[in-house]
Amino acid sequence: MTSRSDDRRKLFVLIGTCISFGLQYLLLRNPDFRRAYRFKAYRTDRHQQFMADLCIPDEELAEAEVVAFHPPGWADWGNEEAYRSLLRSIPKHVQRISYPYPVFPALWPFHCYDTRNECATNEPTPELIPPQYPYGDAWVLSKIRKGIPAGKILEEYMNLDIPSVTDVDGLLRKSIEIQKDKERDTKIKVLDYVMDNFRKEKTFITMNHVGNYTIFHMANQIFDMLGIKKLDEKILRQLGELISFEIPIHPSVIRHFDLQHVNRDTRYAIDLFKRQTFEEYMEDYIHFR
Incomplete structure (x- = not known):
């Protein structure tokens, strides 16, 4: 067995809310991703306050090759200044992948x-x-x-x-306007996909939890940015909803x-x-x- 000190894989750090559980699952289902990256998640949701202090060790951020995160404004952390400070502490050499926490x-x-x-x-x-x-x-x-x-x-x-x-309809228009404005700050985009598909697919399963199709769309954008082969859509037929519950x-x-x-x-x-x-x-x- 390879020890961590001998592990030559790059470090991928995921920062997020409950939506990150679904992303983590799909990222780690990709064997090419697992071969290329070690994975570490930091998140806060109502069940698991893993990141209640919004602090990640400087040495881990310095070691990271990639950090994926919500830009400020996409999630209510309860301590916005601490979160902004955390993002400012990500070293310049780290590839940053910002992703949304949309609502519908x-x-x-x-x-x-x-x-x-x-x-x-x-x-x-x-x-x-x-x-x-x-x-x-x-x-x-x-x-x-x-x-x-x-x-x-x-x-x-x-x-x-x-x-x-x-x-x-007004509620839908307002949601689109808000998210269109916020999505200017994210490298990962979902709004156009949701609007094209929400009638035929479970793009959302609650007003603030995206469904598997939307998470899949997000994960494959991340693979694109990393130069990794995308997941096949057939995986969706094997899964219950990754972010529970409906x-x-x-x-x-x-x-x-x-x-x-x-x-x-x-x-x-x-x-x-x-x-x-x-x-x-x-x-x-x-x-x-």
Whole structure:
């Protein structure tokens, strides 16, 4: 076995949020990449605060051949100045690959934070984990606050035509404008790909989590920049979603955007165990305590 001191491969450092889990997987699935590079990841997300202090040892940055990262403004680190300082400390000889952390709210126009997560029961569940709904729904919450019965809320929601009560097209245009401006700061581009493909492919699985097709598009751009052969698209047929988990899309939004990859009866991977339709998911969500 080759020791690290004898490892002649170059060092690739990946800095990022939850999206970096999917990128890491696809980068390391490429044998040409593994032959050429050692890999180290630094990231912060709500589950793993690996980089809470936004600090990477200077000697590791000096050793790196490539550093891939989100430019400031693409992710809310909670300590922007420390992150800018970290990026300034990357030596000039290092190849920099900047990549986005895009969002796509138009498919989930009522997304909000649900404070019920803060006081939810910790009673045992069949899934062995407490229920959590990090992606809240403002329309449902407004009905709950009014004291409307759960069954009535679900019935009304399933019959609601969301595009008639909120401007989903305007939300999409705003998202495009924001990301088009931000993408000027990234070497990796995704916006055009998403706009060309979001109707026929799962380019996003939540409002801030890209799907496998988008991650694949990003990874292959990185391989291009490194002079490494791209992955074949057939790998996508072998994978569940790399960034978990999915949030169902309301049937009226599916109709409005003519989405071809989902329908009213599609089952989404809600967590490690459940595969639910939109209606099943919302019934559980309405009853969440």
